[in-house]
Amino acid sequence: MKVLKFGGTSVGSAQRMKNVASIIGSSERKIVVLSAMSGTTNALVCIAGCFYRKAPDEANKMISEQEQKYAKEIEVLYRTDLYKERALQLVTEHFNHVWSFSGKPFTVFDEKVILVQGELISTGMMDLYLQEQGIASVLLPALNFMRITADGEPDPVYIREKLVALLDQHPDTSVFITQGFICRNAYGDIDNLQRGGSDYSASLIGAAVDAEEIQIWTDIDGMHNNDPRVVNHTSPVRQLNFEEAAKLAHFGAKILHPCCIRPAKESNIPVRLLNSFEPFAPGTLISNTAEKGRIKAVAAKDDITYIKIKSINQLPSHKFLSHVFDTFAFYKTAVDMVTTSDIGVSVTI
């Protein structure tokens, strides 16, 4: 079993979706994890913002724009009127659901329900497209197996149990489609794995089914040796080990969600970063294989905050440090870099 994850730009238009379908194929057994079409989650965040600000007209305008955008893509994506109608109905239902929050007190729980609609739409549309092409895909609702604990961490035992049970119901199916990013929390409410979390979904799913490989399909040919937004003429790195990839993702390589490596590493499942615009390019393979003594890549991170903390009440330095890091732990804030001295500590977050 392989897991293939396609990000927002890879499913960003009807044409892109068709390309993804041809990459998916119908031979081997696989789970396809999709993000929302690019731009959709950002739009949903803005719509939720309108509901918080009690600006229903603005929300309504944005919803209509989204519906129009989807209607255009549907016209191009499907061949038959039957499937065009079914897809339009799907999109309308989801946006009606979004609109149903207008005119009521709006909470963070409602916002989370709104944020997951993009992935529900993209997977529903892909499932319909594959069916129209004669590929008998099965849609696996991520809300039925992807769960986080009360600490906000994924619950691998639950995920494995539920997902394996769902797969077992379809022994003859080779193509499964599911949503990235979306999950339930420990209380059963709809939640998510944070922005960009579809990669994380893919690796959690890969670990849950003991996949032979996790493929992360994006719009760039693998992990580059430098940040292409800053440096010209960068080139893809063909091979990384899990630790190098995790560090690069943590320190700013945008191609991968920083949490995505851990589940794959723990289960020793290779992760391949591939380009859906150039499906035959080799991309980057992330595995246990280490090549010592070489600098593989440089990553860059924006919006760093530098904090200099001094001990004013002359706490002994060991107590001072534990006090400082307890505070970051309490606010669930990861520290990137640290320097310490007798009188203070400097960190970047």
Ligand code: ASP
């Ligand atoms: N759609 C979500 C986002 O835009 C998740 C993802 O794309 O990975 O953050």
Ligand code: MG
């Ligand atoms: Mg992403």
